[in-house]
Every structure is written in C-alpha cells, then in structure tokens.
Amino acid sequence: MNEVFSYESLVHALSGAVGSVTAMTVFFPLDTARLRLQVDENRKAKSTPAVLAEIVKEEGLGH
Numbered sequence: 001m002n003e004v005f006s007y008e009s010l011v012h013a014l015s016g017a018v019g020s021v022t023a024m025t026v027f028f029p030l031d032t033a034r035l036r037l038q039v040d041e042n043r044k045a046k047s048t049p050a051v052l053a054e055i056v057k058e059e060g061l062g063h
Contacts, residue, residue: 003009033051037043043051 029052030048032055033048036055037045037051043054046054
C-alpha cells in the first residue's frame with residue numbers, strides 16, 4: 001500500500017494531469033476549427049487563427 005501513495009506516484013499523477021490539461025487547451029480549439037470548416041458550407045478556409053477569431057467573434061469565448 002505504501003507504493004501506491006509514494007512521492008513517485010504523486011509526481012506521475014500530477015504530470016499526467018498537467019499533460020492532459022495542456023493537450024486539451026491546445027488541441028480542443030484546433031479540433032473545433034477543423035470541425036467547423038468541414039461542416040459549415042459558408043465558412044471559407046483561412047488560417048487557423050483567423051478561423052478561431054471568427055468563431056469567437058460570432059459566438060463569444062464562453063459558448
């Protein structure tokens with residue numbers, strides 16, 4: 001039982017959590033932009049920051 005609650009296990013758990021949060025923060029907006037370009041027939045293909053800016057302008061940041 002001591003092996004489960006060791007410092008090494010804590011470090012691995014924290015690094016996994018930080019990696020997961022980082023991945024979601026980086027890749028979720030990119031996936032959203034890709035999906036919108038595929039589904040919306042009226043949206044023109046532009047650079048990723050331009051597509052993300054349009055989405056934020058149309059729907060807001062918290063939508």
